[in-house]
Amino acid sequence: MKKFLSIILALTMFLSLAVVSANAEDITLDVIIAQYGPNTQEWFLGKGMDGSNFVEKFEAANPGIKLNLEVVSWNDLYTVVSTRISNNNAPDILNIDVFADYANEGLLMPVSDYCPEELFKDFFPSFIDQSVIDGTCWAVPDLASARALFYNVDLLKEAGVEKAPETWAELEDASQAIIDAYGGDVYPWGIDMTTDEGQAAFAYYTWGNKGGFVDDNGEWALNSDANVEAIEYAIGLVNKGFTNPNPATQTRYDLQDMFAAGKLAMLIAPNQLPTYVADKEGKVNLATAGVPHNEGATSSSVGVMDRIMAFKDDAAPDQAARNEAIGKFLTFFYDPVNYVGWVSMEGFLPAVNSAVGALVESDPSFQAWLDVLGGAKFYPTTKAEWNDVKQGVIDVEQQALTGGNVKELLDALQAKITGK
Amino acid sequence: MKRLPESRSSRMRVLILIALAILLTAAFCSLPFLQFSSQMYVKRSPNTFVGDEKYLSAREAVEAQLETFRAQGIDGVIDEQVIERVNSKNEKTSMIIFTINAANKRSGWSVMTAGLPASRWLILALALGAAAWVLTLISLPPVIGGNVRNAFGIAAFICALASFFLIPIVPLQLNLNLSRAVDLYLAGEEVRGIESLLPALDRFLFGGEAGDQLETMLSALNYSILPALILLLIPAFITICASILGCRRPLKKTLLRVALYVSVILFSLFILYPFFVMFITAFRSNAETTDMHFLHILPVNWVFSNLGDTLDRGVLRYLINSLLIAGGATGIAMLCGIPAAYAMARMDFKGRKIYLGFVIMSQMFSPVVLLVGISRLMNTLHMNDTLAGLMFINAAFNQAFAIWLLRGTFVSISSEMEQAACIDGCSVLGAMLRILLPMAAPGIVTTLIFVFINAWNEYTVSTVLISTATNRPITVGITQFSSFNMIEWQYLFAAALLATVPVVILFMLIEKHLAAGLTAGGVKG
Amino acid sequence: MRSVFVRHRWEPYLWILPSILLMLIFVVFPIGIVFRLAFSNISRAGVVGDFIGLRNFQDAVSSAAFPQVMLNTLIWVVSVVGLSTLIGFICAMVLNQTFFGRKIARSIMVFPWAASLVIQASVWNYIIKMEYGNLNNILLNLGFLQDPVNWRISYQVEFIWECAIGIIVTIPFVTFTVLSGLQSIDTAYYEAATVDGAGFWNKLRHVTLPLVKPSLTVSTVLNIIYVFNSFPIIYTITKGAPANKTDTMVTYLYMLAFYDQRKGPATALSVIGFVILCIASGIYMMITMRKEDGGI
Numbered sequence A: 001m002k003k004f005l006s007i008i009l010a011l012t013m014f015l016s017l018a019v020v021s022a023n024a025e026d027i028t029l030d031v032i033i034a035q036y037g038p039n040t041q042e043w044f045l046g047k048g049m050d051g052s053n054f055v056e057k058f059e060a061a062n063p064g065i066k067l068n069l070e071v072v073s074w075n076d077l078y079t080v081v082s083t084r085i086s087n088n089n090a091p092d093i094l095n096i097d098v099f100a101d102y103a104n105e106g107l108l109m110p111v112s113d114y115c116p117e118e119l120f121k122d123f124f125p126s127f128i129d130q131s132v133i134d135g136t137c138w139a140v141p142d143l144a145s146a147r148a149l150f151y152n153v154d155l156l157k158e159a160g161v162e163k164a165p166e167t168w169a170e171l172e173d174a175s176q177a178i179i180d181a182y183g184g185d186v187y188p189w190g191i192d193m194t195t196d197e198g199q200a201a202f203a204y205y206t207w208g209n210k211g212g213f214v215d216d217n218g219e220w221a222l223n224s225d226a227n228v229e230a231i232e233y234a235i236g237l238v239n240k241g242f243t244n245p246n247p248a249t250q251t252r253y254d255l256q257d258m259f260a261a262g263k264l265a266m267l268i269a270p271n272q273l274p275t276y277v278a279d280k281e282g283k284v285n286l287a288t289a290g291v292p293h294n295e296g297a298t299s300s301s302v303g304v305m306d307r308i309m310a311f312k313d314d315a316a317p318d319q320a321a322r323n324e325a326i327g328k329f330l331t332f333f334y335d336p337v338n339y340v341g342w343v344s345m346e347g348f349l350p351a352v353n354s355a356v357g358a359l360v361e362s363d364p365s366f367q368a369w370l371d372v373l374g375g376a377k378f379y380p381t382t383k384a385e386w387n388d389v390k391q392g393v394i395d396v397e398q399q400a401l402t403g404g405n406v407k408e409l410l411d412a413l414q415a416k417i418t419g420k
Numbered sequence B: 001m002k003r004l005p006e007s008r009s010s011r012m013r014v015l016i017l018i019a020l021a022i023l024l025t026a027a028f029c030s031l032p033f034l035q036f037s038s039q040m041y042v043k044r045s046p047n048t049f050v051g052d053e054k055y056l057s058a059r060e061a062v063e064a065q066l067e068t069f070r071a072q073g074i075d076g077v078i079d080e081q082v083i084e085r086v087n088s089k090n091e092k093t094s095m096i097i098f099t100i101n102a103a104n105k106r107s108g109w110s111v112m113t114a115g116l117p118a119s120r121w122l123i124l125a126l127a128l129g130a131a132a133w134v135l136t137l138i139s140l141p142p143v144i145g146g147n148v149r150n151a152f153g154i155a156a157f158i159c160a161l162a163s164f165f166l167i168p169i170v171p172l173q174l175n176l177n178l179s180r181a182v183d184l185y186l187a188g189e190e191v192r193g194i195e196s197l198l199p200a201l202d203r204f205l206f207g208g209e210a211g212d213q214l215e216t217m218l219s220a221l222n223y224s225i226l227p228a229l230i231l232l233l234i235p236a237f238i239t240i241c242a243s244i245l246g247c248r249r250p251l252k253k254t255l256l257r258v259a260l261y262v263s264v265i266l267f268s269l270f271i272l273y274p275f276f277v278m279f280i281t282a283f284r285s286n287a288e289t290t291d292m293h294f295l296h297i298l299p300v301n302w303v304f305s306n307l308g309d310t311l312d313r314g315v316l317r318y319l320i321n322s323l324l325i326a327g328g329a330t331g332i333a334m335l336c337g338i339p340a341a342y343a344m345a346r347m348d349f350k351g352r353k354i355y356l357g358f359v360i361m362s363q364m365f366s367p368v369v370l371l372v373g374i375s376r377l378m379n380t381l382h383m384n385d386t387l388a389g390l391m392f393i394n395a396a397f398n399q400a401f402a403i404w405l406l407r408g409t410f411v412s413i414s415s416e417m418e419q420a421a422c423i424d425g426c427s428v429l430g431a432m433l434r435i436l437l438p439m440a441a442p443g444i445v446t447t448l449i450f451v452f453i454n455a456w457n458e459y460t461v462s463t464v465l466i467s468t469a470t471n472r473p474i475t476v477g478i479t480q481f482s483s484f485n486m487i488e489w490q491y492l493f494a495a496a497l498l499a500t501v502p503v504v505i506l507f508m509l510i511e512k513h514l515a516a517g518l519t520a521g522g523v524k525g
Numbered sequence C: 001m002r003s004v005f006v007r008h009r010w011e012p013y014l015w016i017l018p019s020i021l022l023m024l025i026f027v028v029f030p031i032g033i034v035f036r037l038a039f040s041n042i043s044r045a046g047v048v049g050d051f052i053g054l055r056n057f058q059d060a061v062s063s064a065a066f067p068q069v070m071l072n073t074l075i076w077v078v079s080v081v082g083l084s085t086l087i088g089f090i091c092a093m094v095l096n097q098t099f100f101g102r103k104i105a106r107s108i109m110v111f112p113w114a115a116s117l118v119i120q121a122s123v124w125n126y127i128i129k130m131e132y133g134n135l136n137n138i139l140l141n142l143g144f145l146q147d148p149v150n151w152r153i154s155y156q157v158e159f160i161w162e163c164a165i166g167i168i169v170t171i172p173f174v175t176f177t178v179l180s181g182l183q184s185i186d187t188a189y190y191e192a193a194t195v196d197g198a199g200f201w202n203k204l205r206h207v208t209l210p211l212v213k214p215s216l217t218v219s220t221v222l223n224i225i226y227v228f229n230s231f232p233i234i235y236t237i238t239k240g241a242p243a244n245k246t247d248t249m250v251t252y253l254y255m256l257a258f259y260d261q262r263k264g265p266a267t268a269l270s271v272i273g274f275v276i277l278c279i280a281s282g283i284y285m286m287i288t289m290r291k292e293d294g295g296i
Helices: A002-019 A040-045 A054-061 A074-086 A100-104 A117-122 A125-129 A153-158 A168-185 A198-207 A225-239 A252-260 A273-279 A319-334 A336-345 A353-362 A365-374 A386-401 A406-419 B007-033 B053-071 B108-113 B118-139 B146-165 B169-175 B178-186 B192-206 B212-219 B226-246 B251-282 B305-346 B352-361 B371-380 B387-397 B399-412 B416-423 B428-439 B441-457 B460-465 B474-481 B489-522 C011-038 C055-062 C066-095 C102-114 C117-127 C134-141 C155-183 C187-195 C200-228 C232-237 C249-258 C263-289
Strands: A027-035 A065-073 A093-096 A140-152 A187-190 A264-270 A286-289 A302-310 B039-045 B076-086 B092-102 C040-042 C048-051
Touching (some): A027 A319, A040 A065, A054 A319, A054 A336, A065 A319, A074 B474, A153 A168, A168 A225, A168 A264, A187 A252, A225 A386, A225 A406, A252 A264, B039 B053, B053 B076, B251 C117, B305 B428, B305 B441, B305 B489, B305 C011, B352 B399, B371 C011, B387 B399, B387 B441, B387 B460, B399 C011, B399 C200, B416 B428, B428 B441, B441 B474, B489 C102, C055 C066, C055 C263, C066 C102, C066 C249, C102 C155, C117 C134, C117 C155, C155 C232, C187 C200, C232 C249
Parallel strands (some): A027 A065, A027 A093, A187 A264
Antiparallel strands (some): B039 B092, B076 B092, C040 C048
């Protein structure tokens, strides 16, 4: 009955719109933005950087389009989104990291439906590739960060480690040297295997051992020998006492803080680390290097990318106008005037070419990070099982931390993922 | 009044008092012999053996540091601690910890008497002693008379005088740590703590004459706060002793009483501890919240602007929303709950038990579990993202508790007056409104506040239902301070403080009625 | 006697109608939806599909973490409800004495009740951090410790912390319920018992307990329900890590629903929890209320 009513309603609306299409009614877009840092909310909804926020600017520049924009913390983001989808109340535009689940269920619109050609060409092609399933692009990247090894130069030097470790063997030697030198005062190596971001640890070690989530054909290969070796190596670091004491509950916040306080000598962290560390007391003399890898493998940096996607809304009265509005939102968002401020505010890396110039000009170190990002590997987020895999590897790591057998655990996970 | 047999009991008391007195005297007398010094700088040099090249260069660096201290007028001595151990390669290794301590290590006595102008010292000490005297006299039980009383008063006076000397240690210990201040000073940063506190102390004690000397003097004080605390507690101990000795109760009872006080105080401290942490952290600077090297119980700089900053970032709006939601929920819950509770208390009807079961069953799902269902319901009702939706949800999830409390209150009030009124022709509703409700007011207030606080503290449902930032209640609004990149503990706790204080005050105001209201719940029906 | 207030047979129902409506719409309706979802296929993104019978229940029960989670839930409920009842009872006995500062003590007792659980859990999470946590900070400052202690050395210890925090925040509820019972006891009972030569324990057993029991019974049932459904403490401090070893049922099903995106099994679990709660509190009420027609 309700469906019937809404169809009738939609039809009448459509007819009336067709008659007076020139005088179209306001379109309201529901937008959910993930909260990246302390300034996200201010930038979108608060006072903004220059007195007026993004929403105000957008609505002033695009009369007839209203934004119902919501900034949600990462802690609650998945809860909010999936509850709303379950209730057929998906947002129009969503900013999140995963997309394959939504695309496979037919909830998303292809990017080509709404994204202006010009803007689409502006995205880094390698980024766009990460959002393509079977030739259709379902989401556009909003920003990225690259992960690299950060180390405390002074601590390493004092401990007699002359250069940052490149291989796993060197990492162990360096860790041992730090332990020898400082006893328990300094943790040599930071590991984060928490429920929040444990999949990153999986990537750091397996990619440094020619392993990874998928094999060369793009099929899941979670229990490969390389992966088992890599995870056992990581767990070994913990068991030898080279790491922070509670990898399962010490999040990246804790690691950052320890690093800033000179209690942690090395960690793999996103490119924004120096900005957070600068806020803290004590001046850490830090430097970066490639993520350590196993003998015979190569170092591969880890890129993390979040996305913006648009959901279908069959009940929308005028699909074309809605698509156009979404396009306008994207165009406005990626306009260098706005986008550069957004990306640099939290120290992320851009996803569009047009922003690079201004960013590098403001901070030359951006170029180096963009180069790192160019060679970075990304999570296999285009695969439908990605979310299960992500939770699965975190579970494996945490089980292994409490004494589980890595090989058996990974075998079980592989069977569970591919068995479906 | 009963007179107790004098002999054994009073001898015991005297013995206990003497033992305590010896203990306290010992503690007090040891004070001048305690050594105070202060650490100004620490450098750890690993893989270093005494005399090798690394040692020499490290030593040189430390000496350079000492020179900079001397340039500021603080003399120090370098202390070396060698930690030897065998490393993983079975080699002997050693780490050397260099510390610069302030040179003028002083005895406790010298600290006590250091440079204080006699007149000021006397005035302050006398004032404190007098206060202790009066306090002791007041707190002594009236049965103690004459000489004993005066003796205790004088003892308290002397102890207070003594403890006065160590008072500078307390703010010093709590508020500034010289080594850190120097570090910050060298780094060219503003050091508000030391810059504002020292002159103030100087003005107060020395009329502004001590100047740099004060800092030197204070630098001679060490970390150890325990002796000072012990001394400050002496008047309290004395009072306890006095009550043991002077009270006419049996000894066992007196001891029990002391045990009661001690346990109540300890437990209260334990309960208050997280709130204390919340309070002090709310006023720390961002850097200090995660500081791992220099430990301070209280913030070095009280950053009161944290509160203002959180208000600027929308917290004020969230507080108002929370107020509206909790207020609305309470109103709805009471409107539905009072009639139901009344029916339960005063009327007999078929299905009463079924209704009871229904009420209890409705509580068995936590809102967390029902998120999907609730959210869908709100969609259907077009109440998504509205305060009204949260009001109804909170009211519904607090119905059982409200009905339970109200019913108990009503049952505990005799129904005779209402019966009389009803027989006289007053309607049942009128009887309830005019007779029962005024009498049940305390219970109703209790229930009201319960529902209010539960609604105020609700978190999960609001997370999902509210999407507009300006509609968020405070519990959800707080999450913006723990974002993807970092947790801003100081803002988190400042906002938490703002959210907690009104509720705690509210609760404390009705604390008297709490028990009365709850009584009700349990009375048989 | 009650009949004075009932003039028509339907009148009582009119009185309870608003509350029934409120709960029907806002509690029972969502419960109904959850029951329906428990038997439906729900996609990862959250789209609700067809009826699939008991498969969600099978999935939920057969998962590797399930036994551990059930054990944790049992430990959590029994330890938190049990210990908070015990300690709360003692607190109430103490607070029922007259002593100087009793009012202050009672006001302080109210604190953990008044503050939001999310906030208290965050504070405790901050307190027990090893590197900059406040507990280490204070103990080091006062000279009780020389080196920082890792208060979260293993997940067992973390779970004990969570239970302890659960106990702390539950104590006030019990204390005030018992206190209310204690205050309503006529002192004549105690005087009579003293005349009979009863000591402290005898008075406790034969006077205090029987008289406090009615108020304790209902509060314990509500307590069991609240503690079973309590979510913020564990979610804030460990999120169930490592590998669900510190999860209770509610946090586990939350993780299942919103992190693992497996809403089917999650809703099935919540139905299982509901049934367990019904049975548990039913049995408890039957045992304790056999003789009286008390409470609700």
